[in-house]
Amino acid sequence: MAKYLQNFLCGIYMCAIFGILGEYDEQQARYALGKMSHRGPDYCGVIQENHLFFAHQRLSINDTHHRSNQPLRYKNILLSFNGEIYNYQELKQELDFDFQTNGDSEVIIAAYLKWGVNFVQHLRGMFAIALKDGDTLYLFRDRLGKKPLFYMQDKSAFYFASELKALTPFLKHKKMNQDAMLSYLSYLAPTSPHTFFEGIFKLAPSEYLIFKDNNYKVEKYFDLLDTPSNIITNETEAIEKIEQLLQESIELRLSGSEVPMATLLSGGIDSATINYFAKNSGKDLLSYSLGFEEYRKYDELDEAQQSAKLLGVRNKAVIATKYRFIDSMERVLDTHDEPLNDPATIPLYILLEEVKKDGYKVVLSGEGSDELFLGYRQYFEYIELERAKHLYHANWLKKYFRSNFSMNREWEWYKRAFENEVVFRCCSEKFTDMQKNQLLRRNVRDGESMKYIQSYRDNFENSSHNDESIWFSYIDLNHFQSEHFLAKLDRISMAHSIESRTPFLDHKFTELIFSIDPKLRYRDGVTKSLLKKAMQDKLPEPIIKRKKKGFSNPYMEYLIESEKIALIEEVNEQTGMFKKDVLERYIATAKRGTFKQHIWALYVLSHFIKKEFL
Secondary structure, X not given: OOOOOOOOOOOOOOOEEEEEEEOOOHHHHHHHHHOOHHHOOOEEEEEEEOOEEEEEEEOOOOOOOHHHOOOEEEOOEEEEEEEEEOOHHHHHOOOOOOOOOOOOHHHHHHHHHHHHHHHHHHOOEEEEEEEEEOOEEEEEEOOOOOOOOEEEEOOOEEEEEOXXXXXXXXXXXXXXXXXXXXXHHHHOOOOOOEOXXXXXXXOOOOEEEEEEOOEEEEEEOOOHHHOOOOOEOOHHHHHHHHHHHHHHHHHHHHHOOOOOEEEEOOOOHHHHHHHHHHHHOXXXXXXXXXXEOOXXXXXXXXXXXXXXXXXXXXXXXXXXXXXXXXXXXXXXXXXXXOOOOOOOHXXXXXXXXXXXXOXXXXXXXXXXXXXXXXXXXXXXXXXXXXXXXXXXXXXXXXXXXXXXXXXXHHHHHHHHHHOOOOOOOOOOOOOOHHHHHHHEOOOOOOOHHHHHOHHHHXXXXXXXXXXXXXXXXXXXXXXXXXXXXXXXXXXXXXXXXXXXXXXXHOHHHHHHHHHEOOHHHHOOOOOOHHHHXXXXXXXXXXXXXOOOOOOOOOHHHHHHHOOXXXXXXXXXXXXXXXXXXXXXXXXXXXXXXXOHHHHHHHHHHHHHHHHHHO
């Protein structure tokens, strides 16, 4: 029979996990754990032993009874788990175990007892798992990086946590990781395993860590490129399977909850698809949409409300004012713990603030569809650019581009094509290496940023996949989604103690897309062609044909109007990080409406530096 410790109440599953193996100060450990209480306000559990502090902050979503409080203990096994396992009921039928709870956490222990570390292959869901078996600790991050997991080691102990803020108290000295800074400028967020704090690392999606005898190693347990290519070559078959598995994925995420659930609704096909299947399965969910009071040109509120009416779903409009936007900026930037270049974090924070006020603990969101179905127009531009490598005068053009530098991204694309380099690095690519070399008071070699994603490129080139569009999806899922969009969604939703669920990023659904002949995704030149065809007899025509707008917002206008933009030059005066004349040119161009996200990157970085290092 399973045995559990009833721990102290300190006052939530979506959750936070935290632990120390080694020497620790109890007061410091509890202080660090308390910094993540927003992730789990329902219950806080701690197991304390000699050289062990093993903890969990719980957000109760299913089996809200106290019997499912964590950490869970079974014999010599301890478990602290953040996430949701959507197939736990199915797994229960396969496992010979005396279950004492109705939740998914206990299933993880039972699965581990049957399959060892390979238990993770049987899980369908999102998770960050800490499982201690005797003197061995295992840490697992889910396949697509929906849940974060950070770790560090010093001379006295090994530490792990769901957020950076819980580990920084254990740093003897804070020092900025230059690889994190450079990869952030390149790709909007630091690439794994880097964080902005030297000595603290993060697991990448699909990785697990083994800690034993004061040493650790990191392994990979899943790779989308292991999916055999071109299994499905018939478009009709592809569309049928997309519809079937997408419906299954959405319904799985609708069923595993004992608390109120809502959806996010924009004017696009992704959120409309989720809302369609939710309504079709009998769920009457309230949808939330965002608008801007002073800058309506940026929002999709009219389109979202039209979609809600066409779909027959309830909708609530949330209006972000200039004051509310600017007032939220500091809290949002602090929520991330380290720089993340996405100004949409602020309107998302405002939107989920309203969701929280209305009593919802779970939201469904449409992340992942663009990367899987080629929803960005630039994907098609890159497909054309690949053909430029084979132009008859490519060598002459290479010399021409080398001697005629431009700050525009198109120059960089063609330069790479004519030099036969990897043209597409990530949809999140922002500062090129030559732009960084111009701006920073340090030498940045052209092509240097490729080292941060080279392992992914090597995986692609050594796989059975040879269509560059698969590379686009692969790198974007592994970085643009996991470390940028999903990092944003996790931190912002957790700041409001809300669990976010992303049906398009079900790993079985992503495997399906990778098994389809990739040409079916782009041969007709239409973004999200396969998804639109799968939904054409379900969604109203205005939604199917509506042009993608994206989650735009007036961040630069508000940054200028609030005069917060001055922080960039203020911090640069103290650090000397940027060349003053180049920085001034970037700020001037941003005020004219170009290179805006470049400046936002510098503002977020400056805010972080001032808070942590000045």
